[in-house]
Amino acid sequence: MMKMAIMGAGAIANKMAATITKMEKVEAYAIAARDKERAEIFAGQYGFARAYGSYEEMLEDPQVDLVYIATPHSHHYKCVKMCLEAGKNVLCEKSFTVNAEQARELFSVAHEKKLFLTEAIWTRYMPSRKMINDIINSGVIGEVTSLSANLGYELSQVKRIWDPKLAGGALLDVGVYLVNFARMVFGERDAEIHTSAVFKNGVDMIDNIDMIFPDGKTASMQCNVHGVLNRAGAIFGTKGYIEITNINNPEKITVFNDRYQEIASYFPPEQITGYEYEVEACVRALENGALECEEMPHEETVRVMEIMDGIRKEWGYEIPVQE
Structure with missing residues (x-):
């Protein structure tokens, strides 16, 4: 135990x-x-x-x-x-x-x-990650060309979100999920990134993130800590598309054909909260003597952090580092 x-x-x-x-x-x-x-x-x-x-x-x-x-x-x-x-x-x-x-x-x-x-x-640890990848790999929606996603909550009452000294803002709190979502779908490869942000109280409140991957696949995304977004994700292909209800904790994954007709729907298994999967991954790794989880290797964590560093640099915004 x-x-x-x-x-x-x-x-x-x-x-x-x-x-x-x-x-x-x-x-x-x-x-x-x-x-x-x-x-x-x-x-x-x-x-x-x-x-x-x-x-x-x-x-x-x-x-x-x-x-x-x-x-x-x-x-x-x-x-x-x-x-x-x-x-x-x-x-x-x-x-x-x-x-x-x-x-x-x-x-x-x-x-x-x-x-x-x-x-x-x-x-990164949820069963829904494999479910989405399996649908894509089945070829049912053809060649994937692009995706869109958003994630946002009205968090005015969460003081740390609005405090630069506590590394507040939308990017580190919710935007990180968008960057990870795009990389989980399109592969852990470098992309050309264009962003914009709306600031309030010294932190980024709304972020727009566009990523263009080497093979021309694109991701268009928005995160927000000052408004309720529908948390929807969509993956578009040459033969159809996938809609994901709540990219932050997928509740339903729906597949449509090129005539916009629903052809399949999938539901992730019942869960405690969704946090159990990362803990189970830790247990497996520790039992096997591993120093990292295969679901989220150290190298990938660093790369996502580098991407977010680059985004803030584009804005001319630097988070104060606590000693």
Whole structure:
């Protein structure tokens, strides 16, 4: 049984806790927050065995097998580094770090210490990823030529989203899913990228991202943290197209022919929350002695971070790095 700890006790930590308490092969073992009382309340709510009032104290616990980082993006680098220096394996929430330089350094440390480290971007681990790829590979929609996707929520009440010091903005929070979606469909290859952004309170609020891949395939995408988008994805081919209901956690995958007639529909399996797939991947990797997950290799995490670095550079926007 893998004993899992969570670092940070915010909303996303609650979702992970609600997930692992219902999983086999995983024990919801420890929660660490900067406030001991908050950690104790969290532990009581989900049945964690240990509650710590500091990250450092939790990392001294020899029984912790895997730490899930649920802190803001701005703190991922520091938190992951703390874990690695304490000899702990790590599952770090997306976006992995603030920039590619931080990601490269962390993977280097993990490799040196022979510790497991991966990015928790759930769409990379979900069964829906294979389902979509299988439909494309079947040839039912012909040669794929383009895709479109959007992802957006009204997040005015989420303070970290609107704080540059906490690496807020649309790109790191929701745009990362779009970049990953395009690369999962069209392959992990470099693309020509054109973007634009609307800023508010010092962060990017709405981003438009266009990617042109070497073989002429294109991706047109938008993300938003100040408006509710329909989260739709579509993959277009020479014989038909695929529509995906909610690219962030696919609920239905529908196939249409070239006469716009629905010819098939698929539904991903029932899930706990969707987070269980990344945790299951961690369990498999650790059981096999791997230092990364095949679903999201270190190299791909770094490349996605490099792409987002390039996008911000095009805007002339640099996220303050926390020491």
